[in-house]
Amino acid sequence: RRANPNLPGSEETKDEPYAWEAREYLRKKLVGKEVCFTVEYTVPGSGREYGIVYLGKDQTGENVTEGIVSEGLAEVRRGGIKANDETGTKLLTLEDQAKASGKGKWSQAEPASDHIRDIKWSVENPRQFVDSLHQQPIKAVVEHVRDGCTVRAFLLPNMNHVTVMMSGIKCPMFKREGDKDVGEPFAEEAKFFTESRLLQRDVEIILEG
Numbered sequence: 001r002r003a004n005p006n007l008p009g010s011e012e013t014k015d016e017p018y019a020w021e022a023r024e025y026l027r028k029k030l031v032g033k034e035v036c037f038t039v040e041y042t043v044p045g046s047g048r049e050y051g052i053v054y055l056g057k058d059q060t061g062e063n064v065t066e067g068i069v070s071e072g073l074a075e076v077r078r079g080g081i082k083a084n085d086e087t088g089t090k091l092l093t094l095e096d097q098a099k100a101s102g103k104g105k106w107s108q109a110e111p112a113s114d115h116i117r118d119i120k121w122s123v124e125n126p127r128q129f130v131d132s133l134h135q136q137p138i139k140a141v142v143e144h145v146r147d148g149c150t151v152r153a154f155l156l157p158n159m160n161h162v163t164v165m166m167s168g169i170k171c172p173m174f175k176r177e178g179d180k181d182v183g184e185p186f187a188e189e190a191k192f193f194t195e196s197r198l199l200q201r202d203v204e205i206i207l208e209g
Contacts, residue, residue: 002121002161012121017112018105022073027141029055029064031200036061069094072104120160129160130207137204145199147171148190153205167208 004010036058039051054061068074069091076095081088099106105115123129143161144152148171152163171194172187183191 002119012119015116017115018073020117021104021115022068025068025071025073026064027200029067035064066091066094070098070103072098072101072106075105117159119154120158123160123162130209133207135206135208137206140203140205142198142201142203145191145195147173147187148194151194151198153203155205162207164205164207 001013003012030053033055034057035053035055037051037053038059039049042049053064055064056062065074069076076088076091078092081092083089098104102108105112139156140153141156142151142153146152146163149166149169150163150171152161154161171190172184174181174183174187174191176182
């Protein structure tokens with residue numbers, strides 16, 4: 001998380017090792033795909049639900065929990081697993097196999113510090129930054145859609161966090177009124193149009209000005 005400019009002394013919170021790889025595994029596998037899920041249990045009081053996601057229309061599809069454990073990008077919570085728990089026992093087996101193979105966060109090939117992003121949350125000299133890219137397409141991941149023509153994205157591989165307005169257009173905007181955002185006519189539709197096509201997608205961005 002970036003530092004909160006409204007809180008004195010607020011500092012940036014760094015990723016845990018392999019957090020980005022774990023997120024990217026899920027993003028690339030699931031965003032834009034049809035999935036189904038089952039709710040395994042609900043936490044009393046909070047109502048928070050925990051479940052299993054399957055890739056596809058039904059439970060015959062890939063079990064995403066098993067997949068991410070197999071890749072060494074998730075750690076199994078061992079505390080609540082009982083001897084007769086087939087699901088939990090399978091996850092433990094997959095985790096042990098990932099450890100033995102040195103996959104993901106269990107890798108010994110390089111230090112864990114190499115798998116923590118160095119995010120550049122701001123650009124000191126925007127004009128110089130844009131000019132240095134020579135209007136060449138830059139690979140990026142769209143992290144947030146503010147409105148129909150404005151997105152926030154990470155430029156890859158250097159993890160520059162930028163806000164990009166699309167050249168040559170102006171969409172209906174949202175305005176802050178009290179504690180909520182109120183949209184101009186068709187602002188919601190414009191935002192949805194862009195979100196459904198770009199949010200959490202791999203894109204290429206040309207910074208023009």
